[in-house]
Amino acid sequence: MDLKKCTRYVGLSLISLSLVCILANSLLLVPDGKTWSSDQLSLHVLILPGFIGGGLMLGAVRPQMGTGWPYSAHLPHLVQIPHSFLCSIFGMLGAIYCLSVSGVGLRIGPKCFINGEWDYHFQEPEGAYLKYNAYWNLCEEPLTVVPWNVTLLSLLVVASCLEIVLCGVYLVNAIILSFD
Numbered sequence: 001m002d003l004k005k006c007t008r009y010v011g012l013s014l015i016s017l018s019l020v021c022i023l024a025n026s027l028l029l030v031p032d033g034k035t036w037s038s039d040q041l042s043l044h045v046l047i048l049p050g051f052i053g054g055g056l057m058l059g060a061v062r063p064q065m066g067t068g069w070p071y072s073a074h075l076p077h078l079v080q081i082p083h084s085f086l087c088s089i090f091g092m093l094g095a096i097y098c099l100s101v102s103g104v105g106l107r108i109g110p111k112c113f114i115n116g117e118w119d120y121h122f123q124e125p126e127g128a129y130l131k132y133n134a135y136w137n138l139c140e141e142p143l144t145v146v147p148w149n150v151t152l153l154s155l156l157v158v159a160s161c162l163e164i165v166l167c168g169v170y171l172v173n174a175i176i177l178s179f180d
Contacts, residue, residue: 007173010166014091017159017166018057021098024152024159025050031110031149032142040118040141042149044105049098050156056094057163084174088167095163102156106130110149112139122146 028045030036038046109122109129121138122129129135129146136146 004177007170007177010170010173014057014163014166014170017163018054020159021050021054021057021156021163023050024155025054028149028152031145034142036142040111040113042105042108042111042120044101044108044153045110045149047101049101049105049160053094053098053101053156053160053163056097057091057167084178085171088171088174091167091170092164095160095167098156098160099164102153102160106150106153106157110139110145112145113141114138 025045025048028050029041031041107127108120109124109127111118111120114121122135130150133147139145142148
């Protein structure tokens with residue numbers, strides 16, 4: 001496959017994954033389809049890994065959607081190399097942030113209301129609650145917050161891992177094409 005076409009497909013894939021991350025993070029903010037106050041939502045949801053990681057991804061691939069390869073004809077060749085490199089690194093940093101925060105969120109578990117207290121009741125070593133889904137029904141409010149968070153945070157983890165790989169491919173392609 002032509003490297004220029006490969007880079008375009010990688011850019012489009014990154015945009016799609018970024019939109020998935022933004023959507024997943026949006027849904028994490030409304031467990032059970034209801035809005036909750038910020039003290040009732042988990043910190044790892046409130047610091048917006050999908051928005052920030054997704055936003056950084058969109059910023060990283062924006063130049064690819066320009067007028068041509070590499071980026072635009074008015075940029076000198078020496079500017080194109082660091083620009084491509086910086087965009088790829090910027091995208092990787094966003095994906096690493098999303099992966100880190102989502103992974104910690106999975107390990108800690110969601111904040112929920114049990115026995116009159118809002119807390120991280122599943123904060124056991126190494127995310128043990130993930131193995132025993134019988135505990136998931138213990139939350140009184142929001143009722144389905146555990147499967148909701150597990151599903152969406154797992155989606156964020158997978159999407160951010162793919163973004164890291166695709167940003168790496170994007171970086172290698174940009175470097176190879178800069179020597180043409």
